Amino acid sequence: MRETLSRSGKTPIWKAIAAALRADIAEGRYATGDKLPTEAALADRFGVNRHTVRHALSALVEDGLVRTRRGAGAFVAARPTDYPIGSRVRFHENLLAAGRRPEKRILHIEERAATAGEAQALRVTEGAQICAYFGLSLADGQPIAVFESLFPAERLPGIQAALLAERGVTDALRVAGVRDYTRASTRLTAVLAEATHALHLQLREGDPLLKSTGLNVDPEGWPVEFGRTFFAGDRVTLTLEP
Template sequence: MPRTPIWKSIARTLANDIASGQYTKGEKLPTEAKLATRFGVNRHTVRHALAAMTEDGLVLPRRGAGVFVSHTPTEYPIGTRVRFHQNLRAAGHLPTKEILSLETRTAMAEEACHLGLKDGAKVHAYEGLSLAYAQPIAVFRSVFPAARLAALPDVLRETRSVTAALAACGVSDYTRISTRLTAKLATATQALHLRIREGTPILRTVNINADLHGTPVEFGHTWFAGDRVTLTLEAE
């Protein structure tokens, strides 16, 4: 089995230090010399690790001043109430969404199963990018039953808000009824959208959300950039 390059291990360790709060946004990292001593390597290896972290947007080098943390992970609570914008605003972040694709098509077998639809039923498929302060934190894909939620695509295009779109279709409230979390490695496309390198660790969530009667209204996948988000499971 091939060994992990030392510079990758250093970059991962420093990323974990940032995620744990050891280094906060705007704080200067130790010098290359101090990091080289800490990890028992030469400065060239440390420089390689810092360059990779810069490419991933974790740190920002300033000529003559050092390397500084560019951001810390976004706190994202996962609970019964599923509200992207409200969750991030409550955590002090400015959330936005970009639409990558929005189409109405035939449901795939897994989608039909989780939404309780018959074979051949149509769904609205919504793919997009979630951002906090213009920093991409997640790529997502959600599907909704088209027959019940006919107006949903138009409202989504206007508001970028699933909550508003569902409300416009008569779903006044909805909750998360299941979530599965799995560690993955970023594909080339996911890496491009998240501005990370292909193969970087990411976290995938698979969710089913239902109306107040327990009828599924959304089946979604979200791929979070692992070092930009801290997922918090809330007790209900």
């Protein structure tokens, strides 16, 4: 069946085609190394000319999802990273389990006063000192998420120094006296990339992101980390686990 796209909408047709192909790759319709349909076949599917298809493919090439070979066609260059979200969310463990090489880069760490909302989430008084950790998460060298993690500084002595030593969050919390922690809540929403997100994730401003807002607690139920993570929508497949 010929699939057409409306030309009356605000989204350029080539962007809509690129988004559809990203979704195909994310859902596993095409695996790493698979050849995509020809430009002619894609033009027929979407009811457009080949120039429009070529524009969409170029955007995917620029994003690192697709590579082209002259005379051979377009091939899937990367697959989304499976990232489970459950009661025990561990970045390094999750990526290693998915067969990826995990890496985190510190963008900025500071101590500051908690806002009213942050204080409520972390169960501290408004204005109490918190450690704010901004970073970039990568899989096999490709940026997949930017994040902001907030920690109650008074409850976790030494947390800032441990994070600055480039320890993982689990190790840093252990240094601060937290032997274990679990995810108490997770909220997922779809958002559009702001300029800073796009810069760090090597995306375009306005590209789709998945925002995860989560709260981790220690064995006694006290909040130890409140975080917001912005995942590149076409590079990560989030799965919910018990």
